[in-house]
Amino acid sequence: MVSNQTNSQYPRPLTAREREWIDWILPQERAGYREYCDVVRSMSVIGEGRRGKGEIILGQIGAQPDFEEPLAPVFAYGAIETNFGPISITLREIVNDQISVEIVSHHADEVPADFEEFRRWTYSTWKPGDVCPQCQKPLREVPMHAVGGGGEYVVLAICTNDQRVWVYENATQVNRLIPVTNFYNELMLHKNVREPKIAFDSKRLFTDLSNYSDSDLTYAFVTYNKLKAKVHVEGLIVADKKEKRRLVEKLKGVFSRR
Ligand SMILES: [Zn+2]
Structure with missing residues (x-):
């Protein structure tokens, strides 16, 4: 696993696509998700998670991803069905002011840049x-x-x-x-x-x-x-x-x- 300690690509803001998917599984009209979303908006992507490619860690600028804590329970989950197979978005509970976000393709190594979306669903709604x-x-x-x-x-x-x-x-x-x-x-x-x-x-x-x-x-x-x-x-x-x-x-x- 490549350490991101010296990696200059972090911290970075969420990409437009990451933000859109995260916002989608945190519906603003529901108090619990809105509160969590406010926390997400105060954070930056500070590195890659321990599960490797596809998992990013949100936190405050200057912080390093904390790998000491056990993997937190899932807070919100959604899946997008595409012509490349499903893509899932998993947000975990906030632990020590950090959030693990996993965005993974179930059939490919990486989430493709372009794809056709057939349907999406989330437990959040x-x-x-x-x-x-x-x-x-x-x-x-x-x-x-x-x-x-x-x-x-x-x-x-x-x-x-x-x-x-x-x-x-x-x-x-x-x-x-x-x-x-x-x-x-x-x-x-x-x-x-x-x-x-x-x-x-x-x-x-x-x-x-x-x-x-x-x-x-x-x-x-x-x-x-x-x-x-x-x-x-x-x-x-x-x-x-x-x-x-x-x-x-x-x-x-x-x-x-x-
Ligand atoms: Zn079912």
Whole structure:
């Protein structure tokens, strides 16, 4: 991997194309994306990411890309279908005032300079009631309401066709992708499934989805979110005493493993 420490092509502003694609997956009419977009606009491209060509790091001029932190979770994602195959844009959560942006062609080494665009889709414009932005098929939706909160709610969306899970946060109107393995793990703990053939095969979330009730999926989401704390809603779900105790034990287990 070539270091960009001495590379004079950084810092640089975003190219027009990079800016257009980033703006597209950060719709201004949604508070959460607008806020993030304001941060992007205060930044420059300070170097290439650790994943090499296609990943750029945004940050303040003078800063160097930080490779110490683990790769941040995805914040926004979009795909453009072209005559050269799909091009995807992935923006990750802001960590230490830096943002990883990946713009890659799925079928070529580089994103071609010119191409014919057939269609584009992003999770960022999805709202409850919509079909899947990727495959246009209906989704399993699990609405969750805040208890005693200010009318905040979140909706879990699951596409069995694309095997994707995300959550819509009403307060910010942001859709966050949820790692399937982590989510499924919480579901298996909750259902007390230990048989390895089932418990370790997270793809079964999609084939066995009808076996799980909204409250099972809610519980899995709440425990996942307690560990990852990505979605902040006051008084989201009130678990009964037994569940609270189990969660405390689970958390103890997580910390004692470290
Ligand atoms: Zn889909």
